[in-house]
Amino acid sequence: HDGSSTAFICNWDADTYDTLFIIKNRDNTEAWYLVDGLNGYNKYTQIQTTTQQTDANVISVSGTTCTLGSTLASDAYLVECHKAGLSASRATNSGGTNTTTTSYNSTSKFVIGTYPTGASPSGGDTIEHGMAAAPEFMHFHKLGADGTVVVWHHLMATTANTGGLGLDSGGGFDVSANYWNDTSPDA
Secondary structure (H helix, E strand, O other): OOOOOOEEEEEOOOOOEEEEEEEEEEEOOOEEEEEEOOEEEEEEEEOOOOOOOOOOEEEEEEEOEEEEEEOOOOOOEEEEEEEEEEEHHHHHOOOOOOEEEEEEEEOOEEEEEEEOOOHHHHOOOOOOOOOOOOEEEEEEEOOOOOOOOEEEHHHHHOOOOOEEEEEOOOOOOOEOOOHHHHHOOOO
């Protein structure tokens, strides 16, 4: 990346399909950037910080052409592209205690989703993801304010499912009844 604009080609039209871009500087300690079509390509979150979502020029999308923006340093980057569903076919799910919006790829079983302000899985709220199977990996990042970045994977789940890995804390696996309402995800 030359520090101003470096383009690459994606295998699909990222204007048509919601896409998650994970961007990491390969040579530096710069943060990991997460940018997705559901929340807007003009916004990013960072994996290892609790900072809220920020507007910035990290990546821009025009069809299959994706351009790294001026927010990124002049350096070498690795970019992962994860294809969700058609942006025109986003689902509104109201089967849980909160209404969610999801973009789902039935082939790779990958979902990008949002849930409303005030929802809390640890407070007994349920969040519908729209898949026909239970998720095996989940990553939660609070968008509207600063908050803990938590991931869950089915292989690290405890019997009561009371654990999570805080990516922003560096403290490893944390066992707490505050995670997942002591309930494993389901279909």
